[in-house]
Amino acid sequence: MIHLLWPDGAPYAKGISDEDCPALTPFLIEGNNKAAVIVCPGGGYGMRASGYEGDDVALWLNTLGINAFVLRYRVAPYSYPCASLDAQRAIRYVRSNAASFGINAEKIGILGFSAGGHLAASASTHYDQGNPNAIDIIEQESSRPDLLILCYPVITMNSPYTHEGSRLNLLGPKPTPELINLMSNELQVTADSPPTFLWHTSDDPVFVENSLLYAAALSRHKVPFDLHVYEKGSHGLGMAENDEHVGTWTNLCSIWLKRNEFR
Numbered sequence: 001m002i003h004l005l006w007p008d009g010a011p012y013a014k015g016i017s018d019e020d021c022p023a024l025t026p027f028l029i030e031g032n033n034k035a036a037v038i039v040c041p042g043g044g045y046g047m048r049a050s051g052y053e054g055d056d057v058a059l060w061l062n063t064l065g066i067n068a069f070v071l072r073y074r075v076a077p078y079s080y081p082c083a084s085l086d087a088q089r090a091i092r093y094v095r096s097n098a099a100s101f102g103i104n105a106e107k108i109g110i111l112g113f114s115a116g117g118h119l120a121a122s123a124s125t126h127y128d129q130g131n132p133n134a135i136d137i138i139e140q141e142s143s144r145p146d147l148l149i150l151c152y153p154v155i156t157m158n159s160p161y162t163h164e165g166s167r168l169n170l171l172g173p174k175p176t177p178e179l180i181n182l183m184s185n186e187l188q189v190t191a192d193s194p195p196t197f198l199w200h201t202s203d204d205p206v207f208v209e210n211s212l213l214y215a216a217a218l219s220r221h222k223v224p225f226d227l228h229v230y231e232k233g234s235h236g237l238g239m240a241e242n243d244e245h246v247g248t249w250t251n252l253c254s255i256w257l258k259r260n261e262f263r
Helices: 051-063 082-096 115-125 164-171 177-182 209-220 246-259
Strands: 023-027 034-040 067-072 103-113 147-151 196-201 225-230
Touching: 023 051, 023 082, 034 051, 034 082, 034 115, 051 067, 051 103, 067 082, 082 103, 082 115, 103 115, 115 147, 115 164, 147 246, 164 177, 196 209, 196 246, 209 225, 225 246
Parallel strands: 034 067, 034 103, 103 147, 147 196, 196 225
Antiparallel strands: 023 067
């Protein structure tokens, strides 16, 4: 069952098609007080690779004893701030409905691939504690994720390391310097940013510097992180099941999740 994040219409919505209506697809497991991870597929903010970077990842998380939700967030022609609002709302939605989902409201993470990684990182650097006076009870919840997983992410919107297609779709052809810096997540990390697992390949056309910049920011602010850079591998590998080297990321991530008491 798909859960619409705003049943009465999302902010800035231009219609009522699926692409106008951000939603979560749940992949739930039996048991109570379990952790959950929201999955953001990549796609350059122009589409979403919801199969191999969405459903497949959710099913893998289920094997670890973790609930998962695949996020249908808005992409071009939608631009900033729509996708960020969708990710923030997704975290609030899961937290608000934690009891009915059998989820621990203090163990809600977010995972993203490529541009979905930028979205997940944005949710981890642009959040609030909720509005206790909001009429909508979902908006009363914090949008801060408790944990972050980044898979070959887009991080910076600054040249020369940004992914130009993602930046164009998200920020438009002539973004202001202020907006570029605001959505360059390596500049937005604080000591309150959540623990993070990152992996990338060194020859990825989405430059590995994206992950390196984010890891360096985490280090400066003393936020715990794991960083894994593989020598070779194309972009968009997803679970990387056919690569015996890069494919080890899932096992490493599983161990890290256990260390962080998410499984």
